[in-house]
Amino acid sequence: MDYTGKIIAVGCDHGGYLLKLEVLKHLSERGIKYRDFGCDSLESVNYPTYAHEVCRAVQSGECVCGILLCGTGIGMSMAANKHRGIRAAVCADTFSARMTRAHNDCNVLCLGGRVTGFGLALDIVDAYLDTDFIGGRHAERIAMFEEFK
């Protein structure tokens, strides 16, 4: 995808805060614009608050996709997947990151700040951002998710 003129929504809790700083730096280095929805420190916060803000920005079209970070990435993905039109996936490897874009049209990537090291996490972000949805039969399948929400 060409990210020119597009904005990525980013949010975290305290467990994902340090990794978020690395991700934001990486996005800047790639010349990709982002909107940071917080949190802004290591102080304990409730991750669903930030998942909701990021998902709303993706749902409204303000942001083309989102990246959410917590300790494991799991809580963020659970909260995000409650939102209509949101397809969130936790990834801890680059193959899953590519496949969740190509087959699931994942629009919110979730990362675990206490699981995945900085170097791998940034590779995962790149694999995610640089893969396109292939559509076809996969479009029919992801459309079925909405019937459950």
Ligand code: RB5
């Ligand atoms: C916070 O302690 C932790 O529960 C959170 O970051 C996340 O891992 C939840 O899934």
